Each structure stands twice: as C-alpha cells, then as structure tokens.
Amino acid sequence: MPELTATRLENATGRPRARVPNLFWALALTLGAAVMLFPFLWTVITSITPDGTLASGPTLLVEDPTLDAYRQLFDAMPMWRIVANSFWIAIASTLFQLITGAMAAYAFTRIAFPGRQAVFAVYLATLMVPLQVLVVPLFIQMTRAQLSDTYFALLAPSIASAFGIFLLKQAMEGVPRELDEAATLDGAHHLRIFAQVVLPLTRPALATVAVFAFMGSWNSYLWPLVVIRSPELMTLPLGLATLQGQFTTQWNVVMAGSVVSVLPIAIVYVFAQRYIIAGFAHSGLK
Amino acid sequence: MSTAPAPALGRPITEPGQPRPKRANARRRGLRTLGWALLFLLPSAIPLTAFTLVPMISSAWVSLHDWNLISPMEWVGLENYRELLADPRTRDVFANTATYILGYLPLVYIGGLGLALALNRAMAGIAFLRGAYFLPVVTSWVVVALVWQWLLSPSNGLVNTVLGAIGLPEPGWWTDPAWAMPSIILASVWKDLGFVMVILLAGLQALPQEVLEAARVDGAGAWRRFWHITLPLLSPSTFFVVVISLINGFQVFDQVNVMTGGGPAGASQVVVGQIYDLTFRYGRAGDASALSWLLFALVLVITAIQIRGQRRWVTYA
Known part of the structure; x- marks a missing residue:
C-alpha cells in the first residue's frame, strides 16, 4: 500500500537552504489547519452554549457552559440506539462486501468457468449505475415485500459492491499464479488456496475496500432517507437531518447531535488514520 | 537461428x-x-x-409509464422523456448542477493541489497536519451541511457576525437565491479539500525524483519545474480527481437536501433533488425514473468523452 511518507521527499525538497522556508511553511500550514479545524471547535462550543444566549450572536468563550443541549438531544431521539445502528450496519456491510467481493474476485481470476468474461461484464455494468437510478424501484421493491423500514432494507443494497470486486480483482491479478499452482499440486482445493494463499497477499486492497465500505455506509443518507421511518432504525445522518427538522433554530441541540455523530468516527480516524489515508491514496494510483 | x-x-x-x-x-x-x-x-x-x-x-x-406509486401504471412510451426535455424546470436543475460543478471543481482542485504541494515536505508534525486537513473527509455530508448552515446563518451565524464587525456586507447565504449555491459550494470544498490533497500528494510522491533533480541541475527555476514537469507528470492523478469529482458532482444531493432543500424557490435544486421530489413529493415515479436515466446517460457520455480525451493531456510516465 502506498503510504504517504515524509522521508522519500527529503532529497527532493529538504536541501540545506530549506531551513527558513520550513519555518514559514510550518507556520502557514499550522494556521491553515487551525482554520480547517475551526468548524469542529465551533460545533463543540455551540453545543455547550445555553439556549437563551444563542440569539444574541455567537461567542468564543461560553459564559456558563451547559450540557443541556445534550439532555434535550437524548430526550428527543434514541441517540444511543442510532449510534449503535450506524456502527453495526457499517461493520456488517464492510464484512459482507469483503467476503462477497473477495470470493467474486477469486472466481474471476482463478476459476476458468465458461462465460467468465460475460459475467464480469454484467458485474461491471452494475458498477456504472448510480444509486439515484435505483432508489425509486428499490424502494418499491422493498415496500412490496413489506420490508421497508427494516434493518434488512437498510443493509441490503450494500451487501455486495461491484467497485470492491473490481478493486480486489485487480489486486488478485497481481498475485503470482505459481503460488496457487504449487498449492494445487499439494492437493489443496479452491477454498484453501483462496483463504491461505491469495487472501493474505491481497491485504492492502482488502484494507482499501474496507475503508470505502465502512465510510460509505457510515455516511449514507439518501437510501436511509427513502426507506427508514422509525427513529429506532435510523442511522446517524438520517437521525441528524430529522433532528434539524424538529429543532430548526435551536442550534445548540443540532450541534450537540453533530458532536455525537462526529465523535465516534473521529476516534476511529485517530487510530486508523494511516490506513484510511493510505486507502484513499491507493484508490487514486490505480 | x-x-x-x-x-x-x-x-x-x-x-x-x-x-x-x-x-x-x-x-x-x-x-x-x-x-x-x-x-x-x-x-x-x-x-x-x-x-x-x-x-x-x-x-x-x-420510466416508460405514468405512475403515482399507488394506482396501476399507465403506458406512455417515451412521453416522459419528451416532456422532461421540453420542461424548463429540467433545464434549471441541470443548470444548477452544472453551476455547482463549475464552482466546486476549480476551487477544490486548485486548493487541493496547493495543499498537496505545501504538505509534500519533510517536517516535524507533517503527519498530524495532513491528518487535520483530511478530517472533514471522514465527516458525513449531513454533519458538514448542518455545521455550515450554522456558520453561514444570516441572522446570528459566525461568518456574518465577523463580516458585520469589520463593516462588510452580510449576505443572506443559504436563505438568498443568489447565495444558496455558493454556500453549498463552500461547504463542499471544505469537506473534499483533504480528499483531493491526498490523491495529489500520493501522485506527487510517485513522481520520478531523477527528472526533477535533473531539471534542477540544469537550472530550471521552481516555477518552471512545477509548470513543465510536476504538473504534466501529475496528470494521471489530476485525471482521476476530475473524473471522480464530475461523477460525484452530477449526483450531488445530501448537502443540498440538508442545507437548502433545493430552495429558496428552487434556486439550488439539483437533478437528484428533483428525482427525489418528483417521486416522494409529487408522486411522479415515471418522470423521476426517466430523469434518473437522463442523468445516468449524461454522466456516461461525459465520462466516456473524458476517457477518450485523456490521451491529449494525460501523460503516463
């Protein structure tokens, strides 16, 4: 996986004369980062501001900070449930996409079945179709099967992703065939070669697919908006948008909701930052 | 032999x-x-x-039927498509979507490139800085839209408070038809800047260092090296950013839906917003499906043109 390094560039830019410019860049970049991060700080500040004082305009230093907005938030929405929903739906769809994707990629690269090209072409076609084209019929399909407003409906469209299959197929083409031929000679069948030879060697691509699957599910808004009505089944983006409908001008409550939905992903991000950034960088180098 | x-x-x-x-x-x-x-x-x-x-x-x-989701479907052939193409409302939502892309893409690309160049150096704390610029990327569109709606709130938002304090005019932002789309663009650029930065930074780090070194030895200045070597060699990453941004740009919905709901008075309604409203507000599923296919066809054609045209300007080292 192409990780973004600092060292590789030392010979390119870190020449002796770089001392003073580096100080300049350090200041400029830190200032820029502060501006970039400021909206997050502002969200937190607003969320601890008491109801009455917001109308008179915002202040950086809150005079009497309160968690009142959070109390209102948790009274208005089943927030714990919504956070838990977001997590388990994201984890489940990531696992599903990894399993279905890796197996399909293995079939397309390692099993010489008749019609392989044609089947792959159909898979590619599904990659091209945006969710917007599918939303209306998918909603009708779910409603007819009496499955709308269920966890199943929420999860169903993200069980398999043609994008992930495509990425994993590319990666598996790169695994030397001699390895699985050797395993075949040792009497291993496809499931063993898949699990013990090919899969361990495609780990970087699997990580990229996992990052995209998790983030895609975590941030997904249009499909939950269409198919979910009950607050207990909502994920964070939908819950938050619904909240805004109820508390239009109570920005402290809306911002408290934003803090609650950013916090979990920010914690994940702090620990997995290297992999997440590398995953994105990887997608651009194909 | x-x-x-x-x-x-x-x-x-x-x-x-x-x-x-x-x-x-x-x-x-x-x-x-x-x-x-x-x-x-x-x-x-x-x-x-x-x-x-x-x-x-x-x-x-x-898409070949009239259907309100309840009563039986009625066959109309290509009538929905013909009506849509003749409807000025269709032109409006495509024009608004194009405005979004034309505002968003140059800003996010130039900003992302500048950031990538600035962050492409060995320096203490550089990983932290890159991480900071990237944080909005992992934040959901709904949160981004809400936070910016608050920052740009016309009456008591932070931006107008600051603008007022230094004596500048205070725009109505997302409540003003003329400012609604710029508000959406501003929030979107803030969210995606880190994404473009990471893609271009990865591209920069994959550049052959010998070529840049040789140009330096030959006495090419920083500006000429950037313009004649870095930028052309970076074209595959640029191409990727442009293709992805255009595809995503045509499908823009989440931030628009939350920030303006397509308003005021339809001033920021985009194609996907119109598909959603046609279906769930006006019960015109046939028209909505037809519109979604028009959008899909447009994206396919534009992507195909880009892939064909890439030979002209994309250099694969």
Whole structure:
C-alpha cells in the first residue's frame, strides 16, 4: 500500500537552504489547519452554549457552559440506539462486501468457468449505475415485500459492491499464479488456496475496500432517507437531518447531535488514520 | 537461428483403447469447475441481481409509464422523456448542477493541489497536519451541511457576525437565491479539500525524483519545474480527481437536501433533488425514473468523452 511518507521527499525538497522556508511553511500550514479545524471547535462550543444566549450572536468563550443541549438531544431521539445502528450496519456491510467481493474476485481470476468474461461484464455494468437510478424501484421493491423500514432494507443494497470486486480483482491479478499452482499440486482445493494463499497477499486492497465500505455506509443518507421511518432504525445522518427538522433554530441541540455523530468516527480516524489515508491514496494510483 | 517446431507436448496423447472415460472425466471436471465458480460467485451475484440489476431494469420500465406509486401504471412510451426535455424546470436543475460543478471543481482542485504541494515536505508534525486537513473527509455530508448552515446563518451565524464587525456586507447565504449555491459550494470544498490533497500528494510522491533533480541541475527555476514537469507528470492523478469529482458532482444531493432543500424557490435544486421530489413529493415515479436515466446517460457520455480525451493531456510516465 502506498503510504504517504515524509522521508522519500527529503532529497527532493529538504536541501540545506530549506531551513527558513520550513519555518514559514510550518507556520502557514499550522494556521491553515487551525482554520480547517475551526468548524469542529465551533460545533463543540455551540453545543455547550445555553439556549437563551444563542440569539444574541455567537461567542468564543461560553459564559456558563451547559450540557443541556445534550439532555434535550437524548430526550428527543434514541441517540444511543442510532449510534449503535450506524456502527453495526457499517461493520456488517464492510464484512459482507469483503467476503462477497473477495470470493467474486477469486472466481474471476482463478476459476476458468465458461462465460467468465460475460459475467464480469454484467458485474461491471452494475458498477456504472448510480444509486439515484435505483432508489425509486428499490424502494418499491422493498415496500412490496413489506420490508421497508427494516434493518434488512437498510443493509441490503450494500451487501455486495461491484467497485470492491473490481478493486480486489485487480489486486488478485497481481498475485503470482505459481503460488496457487504449487498449492494445487499439494492437493489443496479452491477454498484453501483462496483463504491461505491469495487472501493474505491481497491485504492492502482488502484494507482499501474496507475503508470505502465502512465510510460509505457510515455516511449514507439518501437510501436511509427513502426507506427508514422509525427513529429506532435510523442511522446517524438520517437521525441528524430529522433532528434539524424538529429543532430548526435551536442550534445548540443540532450541534450537540453533530458532536455525537462526529465523535465516534473521529476516534476511529485517530487510530486508523494511516490506513484510511493510505486507502484513499491507493484508490487514486490505480 | 530458427526454432524448430516444438514437439507436440501440449497435445493430449490419446490412448487408442480408452477414449470414453477421458471424455467423462473432462465432463466431470467441467461440472466441478462450474460448481466452484457458483460457490464463489453466488454470494455476490444474488445481492447484485436482486438489489442492482432488477431495480435497474424495473427503473427503465417505470420510466416508460405514468405512475403515482399507488394506482396501476399507465403506458406512455417515451412521453416522459419528451416532456422532461421540453420542461424548463429540467433545464434549471441541470443548470444548477452544472453551476455547482463549475464552482466546486476549480476551487477544490486548485486548493487541493496547493495543499498537496505545501504538505509534500519533510517536517516535524507533517503527519498530524495532513491528518487535520483530511478530517472533514471522514465527516458525513449531513454533519458538514448542518455545521455550515450554522456558520453561514444570516441572522446570528459566525461568518456574518465577523463580516458585520469589520463593516462588510452580510449576505443572506443559504436563505438568498443568489447565495444558496455558493454556500453549498463552500461547504463542499471544505469537506473534499483533504480528499483531493491526498490523491495529489500520493501522485506527487510517485513522481520520478531523477527528472526533477535533473531539471534542477540544469537550472530550471521552481516555477518552471512545477509548470513543465510536476504538473504534466501529475496528470494521471489530476485525471482521476476530475473524473471522480464530475461523477460525484452530477449526483450531488445530501448537502443540498440538508442545507437548502433545493430552495429558496428552487434556486439550488439539483437533478437528484428533483428525482427525489418528483417521486416522494409529487408522486411522479415515471418522470423521476426517466430523469434518473437522463442523468445516468449524461454522466456516461461525459465520462466516456473524458476517457477518450485523456490521451491529449494525460501523460503516463
């Protein structure tokens, strides 16, 4: 996986004369980062501001900070449930996409079945179709099967992703065939070669697919908006948008909701930052 | 030197006595291969068929009908498409979507490139800085839209408070038809800047250092090195950013839906917003499906043009 390094560039830019410019860049970049991060700080500040004082305009230093907005938030929405929903739906769809994707990629690269090209072409076609084209019929399909407003409906469209299959197929083409031929000679069948030879060697691509699957599910808004009505089944983006409908001008409550939905992903991000950034960088180098 | 024809090693050596078991073996092997293929493909083939392929076909079918989601569908052929193409509202939503892209793409690309160049150096704390610029990327569109709606709130938002304090005019932002789309663009650029930065930074780090070094030795200044070497060599990453941004740009919805709901008075309504409203607000599923296919066709054509046109400006080192 192409990780973004600092060292590789030392010979390119870190020449002796770089001392003073580096100080300049350090200041400029830190200032820029502060501006970039400021909206997050502002969200937190607003969320601890008491109801009455917001109308008179915002202040950086809150005079009497309160968690009142959070109390209102948790009274208005089943927030714990919504956070838990977001997590388990994201984890489940990531696992599903990894399993279905890796197996399909293995079939397309390692099993010489008749019609392989044609089947792959159909898979590619599904990659091209945006969710917007599918939303209306998918909603009708779910409603007819009496499955709308269920966890199943929420999860169903993200069980398999043609994008992930495509990425994993590319990666598996790169695994030397001699390895699985050797395993075949040792009497291993496809499931063993898949699990013990090919899969361990495609780990970087699997990580990229996992990052995209998790983030895609975590941030997904249009499909939950269409198919979910009950607050207990909502994920964070939908819950938050619904909240805004109820508390239009109570920005402290809306911002408290934003803090609650950013916090979990920010914690994940702090620990997995290297992999997440590398995953994105990887997608651009194909 | 001529190579003698290789002995027919690959040709199956048929043993005259027993041709039949061979064929049976082959058939059994073929069946077994098919079995393995099914085992590995069904887990993805079933959901892709049920939740992508079937809806795709039924969407095309619905687009040929008038349907309010309740009463039976009524066949109208291509009438929905004809009506949509003649409707000025359709032109408006495509124009608004184009405005979004034309505002968003140059800003996010130039900003992302500047950031990538600035962050492409060895320096203490550089990983932290890159992480900070990237944080908005992992934040959901809904949160981004809400936070910016608050920052840009016309009456008591932070931006107007600051603008007022230094004596500048205070725009109505997302409540003003003229400022609604710029507000959406501003929030979107803030969110995606880190994404473009990471893609371009990865591209910068993959550049052949020898070429840049050689140009430096030859006395090419920083500006000329950037303009004549870095930028052309970076074109594959640029291409990726442009293709992805255009595809995502045409499908823009989340931030618009939350920030303005397409308003005020439809001033920021985009194509996907219109598809949503046609279906769930006006009960015109046929028109909505037809519009979604028009959008899909447009994206396909534009992506195809870009892929064909890339030969002109994309240099693969």
